[in-house]
Amino acid sequence: MEFHVSLVGRTDLTGQIYRQVAAAVLDGRLRPGQALPPSRELAARLEVSRNTVSAAYDRLTAEGFVSARTGSGTYVREGGFERPPEPAAGAELRPRAIWSRIKVPPTDVSEPRFDFRAGIPDVRMxxxxxxxxxxxxxxxxxxxxxxxxxxxxxxxxxxxxxxxxxxxxxxxxxxxxxxxxxxxxxxxxxxxxxxxxxxxxxxxxxxxxxxxxxxxxxxxxxxxxxxxxxxxxxxxxxxxxxxxxxxxxxxxxxxxxxxxxxxxxxxxxxxxxxxxxxxxxxxxxxxxxxxxxxxxxxxxxxxxxxxxxxxxxxxxxxxxxxxxxxxxxxxxxxxxxxxxxxxxxxxxxxxxxxxxxxxxxxxxxRHIRRCRAAYADRYRRISAGLRRDFGGLLDVLPAEAGLHLCARLPEGTDDRAASERAAAGGVGIMPLSPFGRAGATPPGLVFGYGGIDASDVDEGLARLRECLGG
Ligand SMILES: Cc1ncc(COP(=O)(O)O)c(C=O)c1O
Missing domain, CATH: 3.40.640.10 (Type I PLP-dependent aspartate aminotransferase-like (Major domain))
Structure with a gap:
């Protein structure tokens, strides 16, 4: 990649080159070990004499920013440089207020052992x-x-x-x-x-x-x-x-x-x-x-x-x-x-x-047909398991399609806390209430079947039952 240097006017050209390279080293745009452009090439690009560039490189070498390797070129010195401080708080740019209220969910979460998270298809298929x-x-x-x-x-x-x-x-x-x-x-x-x-x-x-x-x-x-x-x-x-x-x-x-x-x-x-x-x-x-x-x-x-x-x-x-x-x-x-x-x-x-x-x-x-058969199997196992083993705890809502089903928890249950307890027990499952206005949506759990193998459903539900207690 070409390193960008821009010169203004015709005075202090060496100083201008020196300052721009030094700043790039200090703020990390030029990384340790990275080569500077050969002095002849940079001089031609900037339409200055080669001596002007060499003088800037000599000063950078003398001050320890770069080191010259004979016959090979000039490289940013290995070893840390102090980063310049971030701009003062007053200089920060302010986006519209709405953007500080919107939170991006983490994308680096590890996969739970039993994955009932909604909205994800089976990427293995x-x-x-x-x-x-x-x-x-x-x-x-x-x-x-x-x-x-x-x-x-x-x-x-x-x-x-x-x-x-x-x-x-x-x-x-x-x-x-x-x-x-x-x-x-x-x-x-x-x-x-x-x-x-x-x-x-x-x-x-x-x-x-x-x-x-x-x-x-x-x-x-x-x-x-x-x-x-x-x-x-x-x-x-x-x-x-x-x-x-x-x-x-x-x-x-x-x-x-x-x-x-x-x-x-x-x-x-x-x-x-x-x-x-x-x-x-x-x-x-x-x-x-x-x-x-x-x-x-x-x-x-x-x-x-x-x-x-x-x-x-x-x-x-x-x-x-x-x-x-x-x-x-x-x-x-x-x-x-x-x-x-x-x-x-x-x-x-x-x-x-x-x-x-x-x-x-x-x-x-063809892919949809294959997935439909696999998801139908998981859907039936999950809904059967919920009806069999979660009586009084989860009320399954009717669903005939899609990649998830929903079940309500008893009124007053904290579904976020339930989801957190499940996560601690290795079960990934989403609470229902955050999908609605605060206080407006009764508690529940959303069961996705894209991420869980049919053979894991029963064990996953048993684990969830333990995590939910009751
Ligand atoms: C109801 C609904 N609409 C839209 C989307 C977003 O879909 P896409 O990934 O195609 O943008 C989702 C994703 O989960 C969804 O659940």
């Missing part, structure tokens, strides 16, 4: 060999795509493949033109918020719901209102009168797991039509359905173009791939595409192209 083959095919100059940037809406082949995929698997009505590829479902909500949310606009979300979604909407200037969820899903009658946008998870409510009943889905569409509101249908994990009849997406029932459907590869493939998509009514497409253009241009094209082939070759459908 990912078809690595096929993905490697498709990615390496894409990482050739002839296959890499345009020399500049790609279409902000995404890779044409992937848009077509995903439109067909959700058309078949989820009865979502879409053509390739309707699809915009994103870096996950959350990114889709970000784009939607950018094009629809005016400062102070009321946006309704489920309570309990997915916290990063309400935090994101708030950061975009929305006034976020939590709407209660019961055994039929979002309580449509409780959507505030002034709400203009509603975000819902109809197939598998997050985190309660209940599907939204048909009367509620119809009522939600009526709300949108009556008020001119917009529905964001977050279908983050509904490909895994174990029992009951598949429920129709709200997008499929919509006849007035008021629903934006959001999908994700995070649960069906890997969350770290960062791929999702949205399917928007025609009226919003130019704005969404423009928002994508000015934010981060588009999702990695080689990854999009590899995924397009992955879907076209039938590998996605």
């Amino acid at each position: 990912f078809p690595y060999a096929s993905w490697r083959r498709l990615m390496s095919r894409r990482l050739r100059a002839s296959a890499i795509g345009p020399p500049s940037y790609g279409d902000p809406a995404g890779h044409a082949g992937l848009r077509a493949a995903l439109a067909r995929h959700v058309g078949v698997s989820r009865a979502v009505r879409a053509t390739a033109d309707d699809v915009l590829i994103t870096n996950g479902a959350q990114h889709a909500v970000d784009l939607i918020g950018r094009v629809l949310v005016e400062p102070g606009m009321c946006v309704a979300v489920e309570d309990p719901g997915y916290p990063p979604q309400r935090q994101l909407l708030r950061s975009l200037g929305a006034r976020v209102a939590g709407v209660p969820v019961d055994s039929e899903g979002l309580v449509v009658d409780r959507i505030p009168r002034e709400a203009k946008l509603v975000c819902v998870t109809p197939s598998h409510q997050f985190p309660l797991g209940v599907p939204m009943s048909l009367p509620r889905r119809t009522a939600l569409l009526e709300w949108a039509e009556r008020t001119g509101g917009v529905i964001v249908e977050d279908d983050y994990d509904s490909e895994f359905r174990f029992s009951g009849r598949p429920i129709e997406p709200v997008q499929n029932l919509d006849r007035t173009g008021r629903v934006i459907y959001v999908g994700s590869m995070s649960k069906v493939l890997l969350p770290t791939l960062r791929i999702g998509f949205l399917i928007a009514p025609r009226s919003l497409r130019p704005a969404l595409r423009a928002a994508r253009h000015v934010t981060d241009a588009h999702t990695s094209l080689p990854v999009q192209a590899a995924l397009a082939e992955f879907v076209e070759e039938g590998l996605l459908a």
Whole structure:
């Protein structure tokens, strides 16, 4: 990497070079043992005489910042240098207040022995060999795509493949033109918020719901209102009168797991039509359905173009791939595409192209079938175990799809403390109440089945029972 030096004017050139190298050594930008550019090369780059650079290097050597090795070059001296102090408190830059209230969950947590954490798929089941083959095919100059940037809406082949995929698997009505590829479902909500949310606009979300979604909407200037969820899903009658946008998870409510009943889905569409509101249908994990009849997406029932459907590869493939998509009514497409253009241009094209082939070759459908069978087995074992051994302690909520189920603890139980006790006993499990407004969500536990082997379920539940006591 080229070391950056910039000279101002034509005086004290040696001093300027000296000070910039010394500062870079002191604050760690140049590391011990790292080579300085040869004096001849730096002199040519800066359009100064070689003597000017040599004089700066001599001074740096004399003061112990660097040492010269005969015939080999000049290197930053090994051994520690005092770091200059951080800028005084008054000089700190201040982000908007909202960003000090949002906490990023730790990413370096160790895997619990029994992993019931929600929202993670089984990464061991990912078809690595096929993905490697498709990615390496894409990482050739002839296959890499345009020399500049790609279409902000995404890779044409992937848009077509995903439109067909959700058309078949989820009865979502879409053509390739309707699809915009994103870096996950959350990114889709970000784009939607950018094009629809005016400062102070009321946006309704489920309570309990997915916290990063309400935090994101708030950061975009929305006034976020939590709407209660019961055994039929979002309580449509409780959507505030002034709400203009509603975000819902109809197939598998997050985190309660209940599907939204048909009367509620119809009522939600009526709300949108009556008020001119917009529905964001977050279908983050509904490909895994174990029992009951598949429920129709709200997008499929919509006849007035008021629903934006959001999908994700995070649960069906890997969350770290960062791929999702949205399917928007025609009226919003130019704005969404423009928002994508000015934010981060588009999702990695080689990854999009590899995924397009992955879907076209039938590998996605096959992977989902394999996972569905494995998750169905775990789901049945967990729900049977909970009903058998946790009577009076956990009340299991009905769930027919997705990657997690939810169970309520007796009123008054501290579910965070229960989750901490479980963690101390080697059981990873999430408390329910933090997904809702403080004090508004009854205590419970959310059981994910992406991370736990079927053969570990019974032992994991027995361990959890011990940790919970009672
Ligand atoms: C309800 C819900 N929506 C969206 C997301 C985010 O998905 P993605 O990783 O595709 O951004 C999650 C992740 O857990 C989720 O639970």
